[in-house]
Amino acid sequence: MSLITLVFSHSIHIVRSALSTQITSAARAGALLCLLGFVSNPGYSEEVLLGDPSLTAGVPGRGPISMSEIETWLDDERNFVELTPQLPLGLSQGSSQITGLDENPLTRAKIELGRQLYFDTRLSVDSTVSCASCHDPSMGYTAQTKTGIGIKGQAGGRNSPVSFNRILSDKQFWDGRAESLEAQAIGPIENPIEMGFTHDGVVKRLSSIPVYAKQFEKIFGSVTIDAVGKAIAAFERVIVTAPSPYDYNEQWRAFKNLEPEDLEDDPELAELYADAAAGVKAHPMNESAKRGREIFFTEKGNCSACHVGANLADEKYHNIGVGMDKEGHDIGRHAISENDIDTGAFKTPTIRNVSLTAPYMHDGSVATLEEVVEWYDKGGHPHKHLSTKIKPLNLNDQEETDLVEFMKACTSPTPTVETSRLPADA
Numbered sequence: 153m154s155l156i157t158l159v160f161s162h163s164i165h166i167v168r169s170a171l172s173t174q175i176t177s178a179a180r181a182g183a184l185l186c187l188l189g190f191v192s193n194p195g196y197s198e199e200v201l202l203g204d205p206s207l208t209a210g211v212p213g214r215g216p217i218s219m220s221e222i223e224t225w226l227d228d229e230r231n232f233v234e235l236t237p238q239l240p241l242g243l244s245q246g247s248s249q250i251t252g253l254d255e256n257p258l259t260r261a262k263i264e265l266g267r268q269l270y271f272d273t274r275l276s277v278d279s280t281v282s283c284a285s286c287h288d289p290s291m292g293y294t295a296q297t298k299t300g301i302g303i304k305g306q307a308g309g310r311n312s313p314v315s316f317n318r319i320l321s322d323k324q325f326w327d328g329r330a331e332s333l334e335a336q337a338i339g340p341i342e343n344p345i346e347m348g349f350t351h352d353g354v355v356k357r358l359s360s361i362p363v364y365a366k367q368f369e370k371i372f373g374s375v376t377i378d379a380v381g382k383a384i385a386a387f388e389r390v391i392v393t394a395p396s397p398y399d400y401n402e403q404w405r406a407f408k409n410l411e412p413e414d415l416e417d418d419p420e421l422a423e424l425y426a427d428a429a430a431g432v433k434a435h436p437m438n439e440s441a442k443r444g445r446e447i448f449f450t451e452k453g454n455c456s457a458c459h460v461g462a463n464l465a466d467e468k469y470h471n472i473g474v475g476m477d478k479e480g481h482d483i484g485r486h487a488i489s490e491n492d493i494d495t496g497a498f499k500t501p502t503i504r505n506v507s508l509t510a511p512y513m514h515d516g517s518v519a520t521l522e523e524v525v526e527w528y529d530k531g532g533h534p535h536k537h538l539s540t541k542i543k544p545l546n547l548n549d550q551e552e553t554d555l556v557e558f559m560k561a562c563t564s565p566t567p568t569v570e571t572s573r574l575p576a577d578a
């Protein structure tokens with residue numbers, strides 16, 4: 153066997169195993185569970201492909217959620233089956249990176265409670281601001297403002313990052329100061345600029361809303377601030393990006409050297425090949441984006457030195473020079489680690505759906521993707537602690553355009569989410 157064939161059959165093998173877990177095992181397990189009648193037994197777990205709209209469709213019905221609707225919902229044992237999430241194509245490469253499920257298992261009931269809390273302005277002191285005010289699904293789970301705008305129109309100091317694909321992310325915030333998604337979720341509630349409330353205050357208020365009280369009681373035993381954090385985190389973990397043109401292109405690349413005769417006596421391989429071909433046909437990546445991919449993942453652009461892995465983010469902190477020319481600039485990660493080299497370092501954001509989330513960077517100082525690329529091209533801004541991975545790139549105009557096109561090809565839908573159906577006041 154030649155080396156090329158070896159490498160090739162290896163990558164086919166990866167595709168084969170990735171696809172079979174994604175497409176078939178969830179369905180197979182579901183079908184098996186149904187056949188055996190285990191679905192209603194909360195002791196068993198159910199595999200679910202994240203992005204499945206049934207997870208975020210809300211309690212069935214219309215208008216404010218009534219007590220009788222929530223009682224029916226909570227009586228359904230299927231809503232308490234522990235879910236084993238499968239990630240969609242592309243993100244599935246990061247399955248081993250999934251965090252937080254042991255401490256906070258996913259169930260439909262918990263995800264639904266988290267959904268309600270996420271969109272409910274009653275979590276803020278004056279009932280004007282919800283999580284979605286700054287992480288709005290219709291704006292790519294961010295806000296199109298330079299920095300977060302909280303109660304009474306107050307502006308915070310940093311840009312709102314995305315709240316999707318959190319299932320692949322461990323520490324939260326630009327400086328990683330929250331140890332978990334659960335810890336992060338309760339922060340904004342008592343931040344005076346964001347939601348301006350207190351943890352005691354929000355627990356009291358939620359306890360006084362019968363439809364909330366009932367859900368907390370059944371799911372967690374009682375209303376506590378920890379339970380609020382767990383429910384919101386469960387909701388956020390199921391918000392993932394669907395496969396993008398970039399992911400379909402990656403899948404196709406594994407097959408690109410295949411000869412028709414290789415498929416002849418391997419029906420399973422032929423099926424995978426057909427799937428991959430259909431994927432790139434329905435979600436094409438243009439030639440400019442394909443050239444941009446080469447720049448992104450090679451030394452020419454060196455982007456994947458930090459924007460790497462399934463979520464195109466290394467979950468580490470780097471100073472790329474943004475805002476560093478300002479007097480009294482944000483010190484970023486240094487405030488947490490107290491390590492000198494972390495001065496001005498921020499957590500690498502994802503490239504997924506970045507075309508939907510302008511403005512960019514921790515301070516929202518960069519308006520467009522073209523300007524981001526220009527920033528990197530000139531090697532950032534000089535600073536004592538500038539990452540050694542940031543150097544002038546000397547790209548020509550076409551190469552800059554190609555990089556932007558590549559980033560646009562990393563765009564894909566997030567699940568359809570019910571945003572307005574919330575517990576009735578009383």
Ligand code: HEC
Nearest residue numbers: 282283286300301302310311312313324325326337340346
């Ligand atoms: C007023 C705007 C605002 C509100 C309201 C708000 N956030 Fe944020 N959120 C931000 C900003 C700004 C940051 C970054 C802050 C930082 O890094 O210091 C952030 C960070 C985050 C992160 C971290 C993402 C990452 O990549 O590390 C998550 C997750 C998140 N918010 C979810 C929520 C949830 C859940 C709520 C509701 C309980 C909420 N936010 C309410 C503006 C807001």
Ligand code: HEC
Nearest residue numbers: 453455457458470474498499500501512513514528539541
């Ligand atoms: C040394 C690590 C590193 C390298 C190399 C790198 N980035 Fe970044 N990238 C980051 C960090 C960290 C931030 C956030 C910086 C900040 O806000 O201060 C960022 C921010 C961005 C953003 C803004 C995202 C948002 O949501 O605000 C984009 C787009 C981006 N990078 C694209 C690229 C491209 C394209 C390349 C290659 C030309 C590249 N990056 C190279 C670490 C890196």
